[in-house]
Amino acid sequence: MNFEDTPQEAAFRATARAWIxxxxxxxxxxxxxxxxxxxxxxxxxxxxxxxxAWQKRKADAGWACLHWPKEYGGRGSxxxxxxIWQQEEGPFGKLSGMFIIGHGMCxxxxxxFAREEHKRTYLPPLASGEKVWCQLFSEPxxxxxxxxxxxxxxKDGDNWVINGQKIWxxxxxxxxxxxxxxxxxxxxxxxxxxxxxxxxxKSPGVEVRPIKQASGASDFNEVYFTxxxxxxxxxxxxxxxxxxxxxxxxxxxxxxxxxxVSTGFPELFDYCSSLMLDDGPAIEDRAVRSxxxxxxxxxxxxxxxxxxxxxxxxxxxxxxxENSIGKLVAGSMIQDVxxxxxxxQGAAGVVSGPEDAELAGRFQAMLLRAPGTRVEGGxxxxxxxxxxxxxxxxxxxxxxxxxxxxxxxxxxxxx
Amino acid sequence: xxxxxxxxxxxxxxxxxKFLAEKCSPKAVRVVLDGKAPYDKELWKxxxxxxxxxxxxxxxxxGAGAGHLELCVIAEEMGRANAPVPFSSTVYLAxxxxxxxxxxxxxKKWLPAVASGEAIGTLALFEGKGNPSPKNIxxxxxxxxxxxxxxxxADGAIADFAVVAARTGSGGRDGDISLFLVDLKDGGVEVxxxxxxxxxxxxxxxxxxxxxxxxxxAAGEGWxxxxxxxxxxxxxxxxxxxxxxxxxxxxxxxxxxxxxxxxRPIGSFQAVKHMLADMYVSATLxxxxxxxxxxALSTNASELPEAAAAARxxxxxxxxxxxxxxxxxxxxxxxxxxxxxxxxxxxxxxxALGLGSLSYWEDQLIDRMRKKNAA
Ligand SMILES: Cc1cc2nc3c(=O)[nH]c(=O)nc-3n(C[C@H](O)[C@H](O)[C@H](O)COP(=O)(O)OP(=O)(O)OC[C@H]3O[C@@H](n4cnc5c(N)ncnc54)[C@H](O)[C@@H]3O)c2cc1C
Numbered sequence: 087m088n089f090e091d092t093p094q095e096a097a098f099r100a101t102a103r104a105w106i107x108x109x110x111x112x113x114x115x116x117x118x119x120x121x122x123x124x125x126x127x128x129x130x131x132x133x134x135x136x137x138x139a140w141q142k143r144k145a146d147a148g149w150a151c152l153h154w155p156k157e158y159g160g161r162g163s164x165x166x167x168x169x170i171w172q173q174e175e176g177p178f179g180k181l182s183g184m185f186i187i188g189h190g191m192c193x194x195x196x197x198x199f200a201r202e203e204h205k206r207t208y209l210p211p212l213a214s215g216e217k218v219w220c221q222l223f224s225e226p227x228x229x230x231x232x233x234x235x236x237x238x239x240x241k242d243g244d245n246w247v248i249n250g251q252k253i254w255x256x257x258x259x260x261x262x263x264x265x266x267x268x269x270x271x272x273x274x275x276x277x278x279x280x281x282x283x284x285x286x287x288k289s290p291g292v293e294v295r296p297i298k299q300a301s302g303a304s305d306f307n308e309v310y311f312t313x314x315x316x317x318x319x320x321x322x323x324x325x326x327x328x329x330x331x332x333x334x335x336x337x338x339x340x341x342x343x344x345x346x347v348s349t350g351f352p353e354l355f356d357y358c359s360s361l362m363l364d365d366g367p368a369i370e371d372r373a374v375r376s377x378x379x380x381x382x383x384x385x386x387x388x389x390x391x392x393x394x395x396x397x398x399x400x401x402x403x404x405x406x407x408e409n410s411i412g413k414l415v416a417g418s419m420i421q422d423v424x425x426x427x428x429x430x431q432g433a434a435g436v437v438s439g440p441e442d443a444e445l446a447g448r449f450q451a452m453l454l455r456a457p458g459t460r461v462e463g464g465x466x467x468x469x470x471x472x473x474x475x476x477x478x479x480x481x482x483x484x485x486x487x488x489x490x491x492x493x494x495x496x497x498x499x500x501x
Numbered sequence: 502x503x504x505x506x507x508x509x510x511x512x513x514x515x516x517x518x519k520f521l522a523e524k525c526s527p528k529a530v531r532v533v534l535d536g537k538a539p540y541d542k543e544l545w546k547x548x549x550x551x552x553x554x555x556x557x558x559x560x561x562x563x564g565a566g567a568g569h570l571e572l573c574v575i576a577e578e579m580g581r582a583n584a585p586v587p588f589s590s591t592v593y594l595a596x597x598x599x600x601x602x603x604x605x606x607x608x609k610k611w612l613p614a615v616a617s618g619e620a621i622g623t624l625a626l627f628e629g630k631g632n633p634s635p636k637n638i639x640x641x642x643x644x645x646x647x648x649x650x651x652x653x654x655a656d657g658a659i660a661d662f663a664v665v666a667a668r669t670g671s672g673g674r675d676g677d678i679s680l681f682l683v684d685l686k687d688g689g690v691e692v693x694x695x696x697x698x699x700x701x702x703x704x705x706x707x708x709x710x711x712x713x714x715x716x717x718x719a720a721g722e723g724w725x726x727x728x729x730x731x732x733x734x735x736x737x738x739x740x741x742x743x744x745x746x747x748x749x750x751x752x753x754x755x756x757x758x759x760x761x762x763x764x765r766p767i768g769s770f771q772a773v774k775h776m777l778a779d780m781y782v783s784a785t786l787x788x789x790x791x792x793x794x795x796x797a798l799s800t801n802a803s804e805l806p807e808a809a810a811a812a813r814x815x816x817x818x819x820x821x822x823x824x825x826x827x828x829x830x831x832x833x834x835x836x837x838x839x840x841x842x843x844x845x846x847x848x849x850x851x852x853a854l855g856l857g858s859l860s861y862w863e864d865q866l867i868d869r870m871r872k873k874n875a876a
Contacts, residue, residue: 087570087796089502166502359874369871372864379863382870383815387786390793393504400502411782467771473781474774478754481769 089393091170095400098167102174105147110178111140118177122448123348123420124301124455126180134260137181141215151189151213158197158205159213166400184257188212188219192265195335196284199322208263208284220261220287222252222309223332227497229254230468232267233276233329234495237311239268239283246270246283246321248291248314256462258294258307261287265335266316267328272493279492280328283316290314301454347416350423350452351385354378357427357445368430377426384419388412407476413459414469421456424449504792506574513567514574520551521582527841533585533701534844539659540703541585546618554592555616558600563613569733573740573795580744580820583844585701587621587656589741589855593734594655595622598664598680602718602726607682611662623660624730625651625683625707632861633731635724636673638666640709647681647709655855657705658694660685665709666727669720678723681714689713699851701844731856732809736794739816742852743791746784746816749823749845753777753830760832773830780823787812787819807873810866817853817862824849 091099114128114136127133144150145159152168154160163171172179182189193212196205211217228235237250248268258264264287271279287294291314296304323331358378361368368374392412395405427449428435437443438450460466474480487495506514524547532538548554557572558564565571572592579588596615599608599622614620628651631637640649647667654663663683670677683690689712697704718726754777757768767773794812797805824846828835835842853859 087504087506087792087799089504089796091502095502355870355874359871369867372860375867376860376863379810379814379866380818382866383790383811383818384786386793386811387790387815390504390789391785393502394789394792397502397504408785411785415782415786467775470775470778471771473778474768478750478774478777478781480754480757480774480777481766483771484765484769 092400095166095170098163099170099174102149102171105149106174106176106178109143109147110175111136114181115177118180120448121177121180122350122353122452123459124451124453125446125448126183133181134184137184138215140178140181141185145210145214150215151193154193154197154209154213158193159210164400166396169396169399184218184260185215187221187256188217188261191221191335192219192263192284195265195282195322195331198334199282199331200284201319204284204320212263217262218257218260220255220258220264221335222255222258222264222266224254225251226253230465232332233280235267235269235280237266237268238272239270239281239316241270241318242315244318245315246281246318248283248285248311248316250311252309252311254297254306254462255294255309256306258287258309259296259304263287264309265322267332269492270328271326273491274326275489276487276492276495277329279326280332281325282322282328282331283320284322285314285316285320289316300457301451303455347388347412348420349381349385349388349416350420350427350449351381353448353452354381354423354427357449358430361430363430374430381419381423384415388415407472410464410469410472413463414466414473417456417460417466420452420459424453424456428453504796506570510570510574513571514578517551517553517575517578518581520547521578521584525582525584527583527844530583530585530701530841530844536700540587540656544584545586545621548586548588549616549618552616554588554618555612557592558596558612558616562608563616565616569737569799570795572737573791573798576737576740577744577747580741580848581748583701583745583748583841583848587623587659587702589702589734589738590623590656590660591615591621593737594624594730595660595662595664597733598624598717598726598730601729602680602722603682607715607717611682614661620661621656621659623654623656623663625654625657625663625665626727627651627653632857633727634673635675635678638668638678640665640667642667642669642679642681642714645714646711647683647714648711650706650708652706653695653697653704654707656703657707658692658703662686663690663707664717664730665714666723667714669723675724676721678727679720680717680723680726682717683709683712683714687713697851699847701848702851728806732806733798734856735809735813735862736791736798736805738852738856739787739791739794739812742816742820742849743784743788745845745848745852746780746787746819746823749820749827749842749849750777750780750784752842752845753780753823753827756831756834767830776826776830780826783815783819783822787816790815804873807866807869810862810869813856813862814859814866817849817859820845820849821853 117128148161151160152163152171156162212219223232225235239246239248266283266285268281269279270281291312293310295308297306298304358368358374431444438447440446475482524544552565553575555564556567557569560566599611628639663685665681665683667681668677669679691708693706695704695706757773758766760767791812794808797808828842831842834840
């Protein structure tokens, strides 16, 4: 049992480290290091521009999307090299937020299902951050129940005509392309009548309306489709096989282990180490210590769970559904941590403006962003279902609509 | 990075699992639980023959000379099987204290006897309420004898020798405590059995009355040795707790698949599924923290104190969580004496207290993290 690199891994790490030291936008390092969930902004720069520039620089030197094949803009690296890169990239990795969906989900789906010429055209600029992609799956009627979606695609000659609405689409307002899941046959059970496409977000008939989130920010959107035309060659996978295509997309998410999920614990520990309460330092208070210890072992448990997963990766094993625990544990933990950090501030905890709040309002920002973490990419409940069914082998939920044609499923309350 | 046990170590784990599945069935555990024997002598002998008792004891002292990682995988299986033997007292506490502080003669006398299963050892630390602390030690040493009462002492009634923490100075400082070795078969100690939460591992009260004792380690070094012993034992116990958590989860899962209510397996109800998923989550976090502890223990890393406390807390919580929800999944059946759920519930809650309670280790963890951050 050890944490040491193999000689090849060590050599790779050294090369990556040297390149990052020479090329990363150092002027933002401190600010990025201090940013946490809900507050990743740069005071004197547009973070999207800084992120795009960093991504482009990586791509030009062969450090973008490491595990992708070279001909599509990647480096052809092993999964473990990708993890090493993420470790070395450190706080600069926080600049990749806007690319996560494109790189983690859209790219791999394109790679598995797009035509060769499309892969060569679209993937390199996706890898280099010149083009940003979004994922158009969720709808008012289909979130957890993705297959309940109603956006229609109808064939018209060599084109498909799209009508309907997507929602919660992260980054749609600055995206160039998107992958889109639609219904092509409402007369068969819901999983069997779906088809996947990719499209240009500037196509006529696509309308993006930013949604103001509970946190006050606007990172996701409603997207309306009115007679949007998509050529058939932009179809991904077979007609009516979109469910299987989307499963590939979702499974690829799991490969994103290793970067480390944020739990809020290091921030809280730092805070308590310097905070003075009415009767002394917070860190010497019995109740505070107990809370901290409980979160400390969750945070370290997650850290070493991901080290175990990385070890399995380096032996060539594939990440399994057990990796769902990271988001499940971290999501509610960060929410609880933020709540507690504000509790420690007493009445002052209510002030959230960066100019007036403790620590520039980082815990307030965390608190307001945390609910989304527990919902995006599968809710806590869906994560527990995944663990129960795919790891522990318990029966699937009873699905009353499984064999019913989609257009015969009752629609009450479906938007 | 290879943050995992080696293939050989995994093989040893399989070997131990197979052996225990055969020799330590729930039925065998019940013989001790029902008070028909103080521990499973046959099993103890078998463990010695398999080389499990001396796995981390150097060859020159009669052990297998393998190491602590090997001991960790065996510990996990001891916990999974809920083994009714004085393994933790003898192997993690008494033997480790000897390994850390014993003279050559002391090691030669006791370690081969531990490895061969002839001698059961224990640590006599507690004196009633309270957690490990120099202040809580009143038992006094003078002129090579000990006077005072220790309780609870795990496996104290069946032990052949005890490592005893005694006061050799007058304050409450670390340096006022020294360790002693006492041969319990000499007859100088009065032993009383105590009824306890987990009868598969006995607890006793030991009364020392001018009892002859020999020093273990240098005078005044007792507390520093004890902290090392407790840290090591915390990691090893964590593996037992991880094994117990896994077993409790497995029992719950199996029952959920088997039991039908409202026309379907209860494991198809989401409330039950989610309860089991949460058990899996805590068992997994505990396992990962324990692996870190194992790494620190086996490499004698400076992180050991922090890693040990984290493993201890995480594994204690996981075992308690899995054991209590295993009963819940079993419904009324889970609350019968006949079903095995309560054995794990008992063990989980007894183990939560044995090396100092959760709140003690929470304190330790935060102190240690602060120290590390300051450094
Ligand atoms: C910040 C953020 C970013 C997002 N980005 C994107 C994106 O880029 N692209 C995209 O396509 N989508 C995106 N989403 C949508 C996200 O995937 C969905 O919100 C999520 O899957 C939940 O679906 P829903 O909102 O329809 O909730 P619902 O499915 O309506 O769920 C409501 C409640 O019911 C529970 N529930 C539902 N089904 C079950 C079940 N089977 N068992 C138990 N409980 C259940 C849920 O857990 C939840 O508590 C984003 C969401 C957020 C919050």
